[in-house]
Amino acid sequence: MQVTQTLNEGLKRGYTITVSAAELDVKVQEKLVEAQPEVEMKGFRKGKVPMAMMRKQFGPRIMGDAMQDAIDGAMKDHFEASGDRPAMQPDVKMKDGEEWKEGQDVVVEMSYEALPEIPEVDASKVTLERLVVKAEDAAVDEALANLAASAQNFEDRKKGSKAKDGDQVVIDFKGSVDGDYFEGGTGEDYPLVLGSNSFIPGFEAQLVGAKAGDEVKVDVSFPAEYQAAHLAGKAAVFECTVKAVKEPKPAEIDDEMAKKYGAEDLAGLKGQIAERLEAEYQGAARAVMKRSLLDQLDTLVKFDLPPSLVEAEAGQIAHQLWHEENPEVQDHNHDAVEATDEHKKLAERRVRLGLLLAEVGRKAEITVTDQEMTQAVMTQARQYPGQERQFFEFVQKNAQMQQQLRAPIFEDKVVDHIVAGAKVSDKEIDKDALQKAIEALDEM
Template sequence: MQVKETLNEGLKRGYNITLTAAELEAKVTEKLKEAQPDVEMKGFRKGKVPMALLKKQFGQRVMGEAMQEAIDGAMNDHFESSGDRPAMQPDVKMTNEDWKEGDDVEVEMSYEALPAIPELDLSGIELEKLVVKADDASIEEALASLAETAQDFKARKKGSKAKDGDQVVMDFVGKVDGEAFEGGSAEDYPLVLGSNSFIPGFEEQLVGVKAEEEKDVTVSFPDDYQAEHLKGKEAVFACTIKEVKEPVAAEINDEMATKFGAEDLAALKVQIGERLEAEYLGASRAVMKRGLLDALDKMVDFDLPPSLLEAEAGQIAHQLWHEDNPEVEGHDHPEIEATDEHKTLATRRVRLGLLLAELGQKAELEVTDAEMTQAIMNQARQYPGQERQFFEFVQQNQQMQQQMRAPIFEDKVVDHVVEQAKVTEKEVSKDDLQKAVEALEDE
């Protein structure tokens, strides 16, 4: 096997690999010998089929496998001896397209090598960690917000007209073609106008009703309604309005606290404080992480594989285009060209991505099976009732697993670097933290 270098410019590499006919023949013979003990053929005992007959019967089929294994072996040997790591899958193609049995096999391999990453003194990095405490004012503000979500309703003044958002307590009887139908009647039913919990068009007709008023509401069931006998049918609901109530925030007390799973108001305040500080900690970490990445970006400068830059710039341009054109859900759109701004951002991302990968590898950091399982379970909760299907989908999809593994690995590397850096804590207000987070989004 001969390997000859044809290109060595920057990170670009090119090689010609020649597999001689004799080497290929030897590889085929080796594979046939391995299989010979298990081959059965009419007229011969198992394992006693002559090699010449095996070559005639299976030689062509084994030839392709032998050729592929030999080329793969040569490539692996090359990467092991050279120390090169290809940035993307090497481009490998056979150059003697008129090849026939008995000829040497000539292959051309080209790739872009990953750059050598310089050693860094991580102890010289200085970071600032913003610390925010959950004060009483923040807890009270969160309590008030919870009270809004746990709203109650109180009766409006007699004669008041129902508004959107009000609760109407009523009896109703629904009829189709003059006949009451099953499930179409109720007594003392509390309906919040604007909740869209009834058939389209129903709630809008109750806006303006008063207590003790009777009103007929005429609607048509949707064509895709779950009850077959009601699909597309017009129905008339005779409604008797008993009360019209306006929404009011729940009173902040022990009773409200129990609605949110707390033992009492004091326990709920503790829970809110813990949740707020967890949120502040997450936001603070995001700010510090950006500071860390900025520091690392200034510390290193090395050649980057053009193919990775091009792919990353294209992905950034594509993503931003879809954010500006949310109405286009698919990929049926004009070709999107990456701008200089996209390429600048791609350069930073690729450089930092390669650096973090190198730091993680040297520190022997890995994403454990338990961490992956937890990440999959967390994401599966976004698909209620389909958690099992999502879990199985991820298990069978290597690309999806990589997409989920990457941010976990990156966070582990960030934590590893932070442990070695000089971190100074600075206590700030939640408004200052919010401004720091908003500054990240503006960049």
């Protein structure tokens, strides 16, 4: 077997791999001998089929397998010997193509772009600010008020008051279609919050302005995709009796409310809220510091980039931004989206930083543990309530999805590794200043 270099320009590499006819014949013979004990053929006992007949019967198929094994082995040996790491899957094709005949040498042309040599990162040259935000009393009080509003009670309005959006009306109702009452269309003492959109579209709006004791006929149409097929798209009339009109009253901010949220008392609830807020601030501050780190790395370390990676990344960026600007298009049946110079510039940054972080992680032997992956899958699965098991099974069978979950975990661990060696100083600010810093990230 012979490997000869044909191209060495920048990161582009080209080679021809020659497998002699004799070498190929040896591999075919090895595969036939390996298979012989299990082969059965009419007129011969299992494992006793003559080699000549086996070669005639199975030779063409085994020849293909032997060629593939030989080429794969040659590529593996080449990458181990050269130290090259291809940026993308190498392009491999037979030189003679369909003209090749058995008994001839096999000549394969292989081309690829090699990953560049990436310089060491001197983390000590990186200077970062870690923004620190404390949970102020005003922020805690605002969060408490929001909790009280979500835990609101309803109290009877003054007699004769008209119902408003946000009020709760207690109603009896009977629904009919074409004059016939239908199953499931009746209810008694039903508490309905107006504006909650929990009933058929248009239902709640017709009860705004009603008073306790009023009889109201509500005319609506069931949605065309309504779950009960016999009602889908049908016009209906609901005869409603309004029994009470109640206004929302926020819960009292006291120990009793705190217990509803799992705290021992109000002081304990305030402590929990402060911890949650500071955790949110810490996450936002980390995003700001990470952007600063990436900006510095982008200028600190320079190396050649594989054009194919930049081109592919620019294409993805252009395609993604096009869909964001055209949200009505859900599929990919549209004209090709051309990458602009701006897309290519952003792609170069992403590819450079991606390769750099990957190399730092490789040299530092940073890995993503099974426990970290399980936690990531569980977090994603919560977005599909009732289908968590199916999501777990989907991830187990989908290598691409596993990589999508693993990549951000790996990147964050590499970032932490670099930050540990950088010069980091803490800076206390308020939440408004942090908010401005986050907004500035979106503008970049």
